Amino acid sequence: MDLGDGTALLTDHYELTMLQAALREGTAGRRAVFEVFARSLPNGRRYGVVAGTGRLLDAIERFTFDAAQLEFLTAHGVVDQPTAEWLEKYRFTGNVWGYPEGECYFPDSPILVVEGTFAEAVLLETVALSILNHDCAIASAASRMVQAAAGRPLIEMGSRRTHERAAVSAARAAYIAGFATTSNLEAGRRYGVPTAGTAAHAFTLLHDSERHAFKAQLASLGESTTLLVDTYDVERAVRTAVELAGPALGAVRIDSGDLGVMARRVRELLDSLGATDTRIVVTGDLDEYGIASLGTAPVNGYGVGTSLVTGSGAPTASLVYKLVARADGPEPDAPMRPVAKRSAGKPTRGGRKAAVRRVDAHGTATCELITTGEPTPGPRDRLLHVPLIKDGEVVGREPLADARERHARSLRELPPTAVQLSRGQPAIPTEFVDGGVRPLE
Amino acid sequence: MDLGDGTALLTDHYELTMLQAALREGTAGRRAVFEVFARSLPNGRRYGVVAGTGRLLDAIERFTFDAAQLEFLTAHGVVDQPTAEWLEKYRFTGNVWGYPEGECYFPDSPILVVEGTFAEAVLLETVALSILNHDCAIASAASRMVQAAAGRPLIEMGSRRTHERAAVSAARAAYIAGFATTSNLEAGRRYGVPTAGTAAHAFTLLHDSERHAFKAQLASLGESTTLLVDTYDVERAVRTAVELAGPALGAVRIDSGDLGVMARRVRELLDSLGATDTRIVVTGDLDEYGIASLGTAPVNGYGVGTSLVTGSGAPTASLVYKLVARADGPEPDAPMRPVAKRSAGKPTRGGRKAAVRRVDAHGTATCELITTGEPTPGPRDRLLHVPLIKDGEVVGREPLADARERHARSLRELPPTAVQLSRGQPAIPTEFVDGGVRPLE
Numbered sequence: 118m119d120l121g122d123g124t125a126l127l128t129d130h131y132e133l134t135m136l137q138a139a140l141r142e143g144t145a146g147r148r149a150v151f152e153v154f155a156r157s158l159p160n161g162r163r164y165g166v167v168a169g170t171g172r173l174l175d176a177i178e179r180f181t182f183d184a185a186q187l188e189f190l191t192a193h194g195v196v197d198q199p200t201a202e203w204l205e206k207y208r209f210t211g212n213v214w215g216y217p218e219g220e221c222y223f224p225d226s227p228i229l230v231v232e233g234t235f236a237e238a239v240l241l242e243t244v245a246l247s248i249l250n251h252d253c254a255i256a257s258a259a260s261r262m263v264q265a266a267a268g269r270p271l272i273e274m275g276s277r278r279t280h281e282r283a284a285v286s287a288a289r290a291a292y293i294a295g296f297a298t299t300s301n302l303e304a305g306r307r308y309g310v311p312t313a314g315t316a317a318h319a320f321t322l323l324h325d326s327e328r329h330a331f332k333a334q335l336a337s338l339g340e341s342t343t344l345l346v347d348t349y350d351v352e353r354a355v356r357t358a359v360e361l362a363g364p365a366l367g368a369v370r371i372d373s374g375d376l377g378v379m380a381r382r383v384r385e386l387l388d389s390l391g392a393t394d395t396r397i398v399v400t401g402d403l404d405e406y407g408i409a410s411l412g413t414a415p416v417n418g419y420g421v422g423t424s425l426v427t428g429s430g431a432p433t434a435s436l437v438y439k440l441v442a443r444a445d446g447p448e449p450d451a452p453m454r455p456v457a458k459r460s461a462g463k464p465t466r467g468g469r470k471a472a473v474r475r476v477d478a479h480g481t482a483t484c485e486l487i488t489t490g491e492p493t494p495g496p497r498d499r500l501l502h503v504p505l506i507k508d509g510e511v512v513g514r515e516p517l518a519d520a521r522e523r524h525a526r527s528l529r530e531l532p533p534t535a536v537q538l539s540r541g542q543p544a545i546p547t548e549f550v551d552g553g554v555r556p557l558e
Numbered sequence: 559m560d561l562g563d564g565t566a567l568l569t570d571h572y573e574l575t576m577l578q579a580a581l582r583e584g585t586a587g588r589r590a591v592f593e594v595f596a597r598s599l600p601n602g603r604r605y606g607v608v609a610g611t612g613r614l615l616d617a618i619e620r621f622t623f624d625a626a627q628l629e630f631l632t633a634h635g636v637v638d639q640p641t642a643e644w645l646e647k648y649r650f651t652g653n654v655w656g657y658p659e660g661e662c663y664f665p666d667s668p669i670l671v672v673e674g675t676f677a678e679a680v681l682l683e684t685v686a687l688s689i690l691n692h693d694c695a696i697a698s699a700a701s702r703m704v705q706a707a708a709g710r711p712l713i714e715m716g717s718r719r720t721h722e723r724a725a726v727s728a729a730r731a732a733y734i735a736g737f738a739t740t741s742n743l744e745a746g747r748r749y750g751v752p753t754a755g756t757a758a759h760a761f762t763l764l765h766d767s768e769r770h771a772f773k774a775q776l777a778s779l780g781e782s783t784t785l786l787v788d789t790y791d792v793e794r795a796v797r798t799a800v801e802l803a804g805p806a807l808g809a810v811r812i813d814s815g816d817l818g819v820m821a822r823r824v825r826e827l828l829d830s831l832g833a834t835d836t837r838i839v840v841t842g843d844l845d846e847y848g849i850a851s852l853g854t855a856p857v858n859g860y861g862v863g864t865s866l867v868t869g870s871g872a873p874t875a876s877l878v879y880k881l882v883a884r885a886d887g888p889e890p891d892a893p894m895r896p897v898a899k900r901s902a903g904k905p906t907r908g909g910r911k912a913a914v915r916r917v918d919a920h921g922t923a924t925c926e927l928i929t930t931g932e933p934t935p936g937p938r939d940r941l942l943h944v945p946l947i948k949d950g951e952v953v954g955r956e957p958l959a960d961a962r963e964r965h966a967r968s969l970r971e972l973p974p975t976a977v978q979l980s981r982g983q984p985a986i987p988t989e990f991v992d993g994g995v996r997p998l999e
Binding site for chain 1: 572575582680692718719723741742753779788864868874901
């Protein structure tokens with residue numbers, strides 16, 4: 118069973134039936150602009166975090182139809198022969214702009230703008246939304262956890278709780294948002310995310326005693342390792358650990374019970390045994406609220422699994438991909454017309470948009486200005502779109518570390534309410550201006 | 559950027575550090591039994607649905623370490639050279655049994671049993687849990703939606719709301735649970751799930767009028783197609799649709815507004831226009847409760863997206879992979895010893911288990927019997943484990959249709975309370991018996 122690198126069939130059936138009908142009708146070649154945005158942030162969150170853009174650029178480069186895929190599409194009647202011939206030559210030749218990875222976003226922020234013919238741009242809808250909806254959901258949850266941890270390092274360890282490939286992307290998104298390490302080895306190999314991990318309960322159970330298990334682990338990994346101390350009796354395990362490793366023992370991990378109470382007891386015990394530098398790592402069903410509640414506990418690091426990879430209650434970012442403008446005719450220079458649906462409860466706003474993060478004299482963001490006109494930013498304002506693909510060529514690739522640094526910067530710029538965990542309004546309001554943004558000063 | 563078929567790095571770092579320590583200690587070769595089970599069902603659900611087993615068999619076959627992966631592991635200090643040499647030769651040679659796909663499961667049901675050396679079996683933990691936690695979560699949610707739809711067909715269309723690779727697996731899991739079709743083309747190509755789809759709002763907006771768009775779609779897809787009627791004004795769109803397609807129009811789709819109210823209005827309008835056979839498909843943020851609430855509405859099919867791919871509130875099945883028995887020494891015939899951790903709130907039950915679905919004289923399941931002894935099922939009882947891998951060879955592969963049929967059968971066998979959507983107890987209790995199951999009769 119071949120997994121394959123191709124991304125062209127990670128696509129909804131109807132993208133291809135629309136393509137076929139538009140090709141036949143002669144409308145497929147009309148210039149079009151699609152935008153990706155979220156109508157709201159989930160669960161009263163204060164901000165969202167852009168992630169996945171780098172993966173999307175890879176996916177668009179690999180979005181081509183091979184013979185086996187075309188054979189599937191024609192044999193199953195998804196497309197007719199003329200459409201298959203068009204698909205055989207398909208390669209995205211348009212332009213893409215977007216918020217760079219790590220940037221914060223808000224309701225209606227146009228985090229991606231895709232410009233091309235209708236035909237070439239509509240085909241990217243599904244894979245673009247899949248990647249961005251997943252990665253933004255994870256990064257947005259991860260960022261809140263990082264804030265809740267207030268400088269203590271976070272280990273991402275949720276691989277086992279999500280789809281095996283989503284796990285790799287989740288580790289990447291969490292790293293952008295500020296997680297220190299991941300348990301996922303493929304994320305280490307593919308994206309350079311630092312990996313970490315030592316032992317599970319099974320390792321203790323494999324051996325004839327906890328003492329045997331600890332000795333084996335110390336012999337292999339050295340005294341700086343982290344010993345898991347809650348397989349049988351925590352106090353006994355901590356005593357055994359320090360007895361075997363001495364005060365240079367790197368860390369102990371607690372995975373069950375009341376983590377705050379246990380951390381305090383273990384800290385006292387470690388100190389009484391002279392292991393004052395031995396760190397305490399806690400794991401086990403932690404989310405941003407659980408992390409925050411341990412703020413005064415003597416904890417040196419957190420491992421987060423399920424809640425990270427499931428977006429802590431918001432497993433998808435609810436981003437949509439909407440046609441906002443298209444040409445009246447097939448000529449490359451035909452005038453563009455804003456378009457919008459009027460569906461009850463889900464209307465869209467027509468016209469291609471620019472976005473500006475308004476920043477006041479103190480360096481604090483004050484609003485997200487979105488305009489269908491020409492943006493004219495003030496001296497401290499930031500234009501949020503960067504070029505990602507130009508005439509089909511990827512121009513927006515960057516090291517993951519840049520995205521990680523950008524996120525820290527973008528978050529620092531927001532008003533202090535941004536990092537409140539409670540439900541509420543977005544940290545800054547989104548304002549629409551038709552016909553251009555006037556400078557603040 | 560190469561995606562790669564290999565699955566060996568879809569693994570938590572600590573599986574390899576445990577391996578290394580056990581290799582050095584001489585305990586890596588001890589026979590071991592790991593079991594996969596869920597401590598509880600999420601959100602008061604009445605049953606879970608096993609899915610992902612077929613994918614897991616594929617993943618285990620591809621679980622080998624290539625030179626690039628080994629280079630990554632040694633260069634980054636994840637493993638030492640002797641461990642890398644062991645990994646280079648790694649191939650799972652043990653045995654796996656499990657509940658077949660589509661089978662219902664309950665708290666503590668041992669849905670997978672992995673037997674091998676500790677070393678070879680511990681390495682599979684992460685990928686086994688990733689696959690089963692994701693696919694079981696989706697199938698379990700999907701099955702409730704199928705029950706709520708009471709015979710009306712369901713279209714899976716959630717690809718854009720989840721990770722691009724998880725989307726393919728979600729479509730497969732939903733099909734096992736009884737969904738009729740998916741929008742995901744890769745699920746069609748890879749797994750043979752029937753695909754479906756016609757057009758989005760963007761197609762209407764691309765054209766100079768809704769009438770132009772409908773004409774173009776009908777010309778391409780024929781009058782049996784489904785026209786999307788809520789881009790501007792539903793009533794006007796339905797009139798246009800029937801005017802253009804005639805009474806043979808296949809279906810109309812409503813994606814917004816109060817779907818029950820809209821469906822009734824559209825049904826009346828279609829009937830008044832003579833389009834009595836034209837079906838009505840509704841989409842838009844439906845979950846099992848939304849589907850059930852439309853039971854009396856004149857709806858002919860449902861499209862389900864977000865709630866399906868996010869497990870309708872339970873995006874992971876919370877399955878764990880626990881060591882339950884291991885040999886005292888490295889000899890192949892060394893006696894096995896049950897093992898269990900005693901962690902607060904998360905204890906495990908030692909010993910390798912068999913599982914029996916107890917079925918009464920009326921053919922109704924009465925309980926899930928789990929035993930560490932030899933099971934002796936009564937005449938209607940079903941032994942739930944089937945062989946999946948024997949001495950490293952996959953023996954449990956089957957067509958997806960078999961899993962789909964099995965699920966329908968397994969669900970029919972449960973008491974009627976199983977299909978209640980309300981929160982409550984599992985449909986049948988789980989009972990533990992030490993030393994064998996006594997027959998009922």
